[in-house]
Every structure is written in structure tokens, then in C-alpha cells.
Amino acid sequence: MKITSWNVNSVRARILNIKDYVKQSNPDILMIQEIKTEEKSFPFDDFDSLGYNCYVYGQKSYNGVAFISKKKIDGIDNNYIKDPKKQSRIITANIINKSIKIKLINIYVPNGNPINTEKYTYKLNWLNSFIKKTKKILSTDKNIIIGGDFNVIPEKNDVYDYKKYENDALFKLEIRKKYQELINLGFHDVYRYFNKDKYEYTFWDYMAGSWQKNNGLRIDHFLVSNNLLDNIKGISINKKPRGKVKPSDHTPIELEIA
């Protein structure tokens, strides 16, 4: 079973690229972030024509997350944490793979820049709420996959020039510690687990030829609970969509489950 996470930076502006990707890569479930639209304007028909069901938690102009799934999925929930700003950043579902029940969590973590503003404290509070809730459910749900745009650069080697990011909300030590705190609840960063010495990115800014220069960041991640780790066959970052015409600034990350 293949599960992909991709920050598409507008599902409507990106629809042709997304459809090309789905046809080529054939994921069972696609978790998308930053759909930048309300549910009523979501391109359901485009996905329906490819044989996919859509589960959308949208918002006008900003944010928004969704599951695109070949099979129908149950237990869709848009209220994993209480968001004081009511932004659409988390959608969860319950899936069954080979008779194992898995909770699937699709997240779009706040950016948090610039630091020393309310945007940064919103990110910190958001991460704290997410950690607290995840700790709570882990006592009953042992099989959890968290995927999405975490807006966290975990380590120095996960960014082309970490010195530029030391005072950035994506790499600030306080934020990286929150990411570690989440992992310490009982998860693995799957990409790093399978790639101890390989450094790839999932995001390249539109500006200044970042893609051409490979000035990237690894900020899109899959975390799986320890209980599930042996069921993971592999993970890969698919760079092809980032090189296309009219790309998202993020590229898909693909998780393969036994």
C-alpha cells in the first residue's frame, strides 16, 4: 500500500500536475496540504474520474487539507486538536491495511515566521497541543501514521545552509525540540530511519533559482509509531513533480507499507 504526502500549494492551481502525478505514481491514498480552497470549490470531479474518493477539510484562500483515497475510508475527523484560529490544518482517518487498524493523521503545521511575533507563538502552541493529543491517543491507538508538511527542518543536514535558518521558525532549536518531543512519544522519522546518510529535500523556494541550485529543505515528513515500523517497506521523495511546469514548491514523499 502506497501513501503519499504532498503540499500542493493550491489544489485548483495544481490540478493538472496532481492528476499527472496520480496517474504515474498510483498512490492508494494521497494526503494533500495547502489546498487553499473551501470544500464547495474542491475539484471532486477530477479525482472521481481517476477513481478516487475525496475527504476535504477546506478553508477559503489559505491552509486546508484532504485525503484522496482509492478505497472509501472511515472515521474522518477534523477536530483532532482545538485550533484557536480555527485554521484547517489537520484531518484524520482510520484505515485498515491487511486487517491492521491504522490511524492516519494528515497535518499542515503553521509556518511560524517571523519569530518574535504571534505567528511564532501560534506555531509553538499548535505543536504543544498536537503533542499532547497524540500522547493521549497513543495509549489506545498503537498504529499511527502522521504525514504532512511539518514546517520543521529536523537537523543541520536537512537544509542547504543551516546557518541561514538558525533564527527561522522552521529550524529554531526550540521548534526542533518539539519535533523531537513528538518522536520521543514513540515514533520514527521514516525517511531518516531508512536513509542514515542520505540527504534529500522536499521543498525548494520559488525564488532565486532555489530548485536549480538545489537550495532545499526537508520539511515534509512521515512519522510512524514504533508498533508499525516493521510494516514499513520503504520511503522515497519523488522529485519529478517539482521539476514540472507550474509546480508546487513542495514535492511528494511516498511511504510504502507491507
Next chain:
DNA sequence: ATGGCCGAGATCCTCGGA
């Protein structure tokens, strides 16, 4: 060392992103 790009919405610019 600096500046550079996109998308959405209601214009002809602002905000947000990372």
C-alpha cells in the same frame, strides 16, 4: 551580499507562504 516567486481575492495591491 542582495534580491529574487507564487496563489487567492477582490483589484490593479495585500497577505501569506518558507
